[in-house]
Amino acid sequence: MSRHSDLHQFTRTALADGHPAEDIAAALAATGWSAGEIRDALGAWDIRPGLPPVPRRERTALTAGLALVEGLQLVALGMVVGHLVQLLLTLTDIFLPAAQPLSDWQLTSMRWPVAAIIVFLPLWLWSGWRTRPAPEQRRPALSVWIGHLTVFFAALTLLGDALAIIYRFLAGDMTAAFVVKAAAVALVAALVILAMQERRHD
Known part of the structure; x- marks a missing residue:
């Protein structure tokens, strides 16, 4: 022994x-x-x-390799979320245009977020699979903290989104385009919170 x-x-x-x-x-x-x-x-x-x-249950050891993958996952999540919001806002401008017509730059601005999502979404999915602990183990404490902080910032985004909606409503400046954009931001923030549920409760 x-x-x-x-x-x-x-x-x-x-x-x-x-x-x-x-x-x-x-x-x-x-x-x-x-x-x-x-x-x-x-x-x-x-x-x-x-x-x-x-x-x-024993926690998974936070090795240098695991920390590297955790960092890649966090970067990939930020890139996917940021560019997904940008893409949804641009699509809203296309299908619900304002009084001014869209410029050529706005019409071509979807290329970069689409490219970023194509590159970083597979990385985020792979890193999520790679950092999943064994059934008899728990995630490292740092990984759990990252999950809680991510949910914290997503919740702040939802609160800020709600604040903007109420302000525009009280100001009488509520447009269809603004409602769709606010709903897109709220949807992405909610998806982030759902994606972090397993990490937070591990």
């Missing part, structure tokens, strides 16, 4: 016997275990009244 297996078994037995986590940590520290090892050993168990220590 390895030393870490001994640590695992000792921690479980001590918790099952009702010893406080602070006393267990002090005993382990006195015998040479590092603070990180003690934290991981105690964090592997959940204490619930009337039950023996319940094992928690």
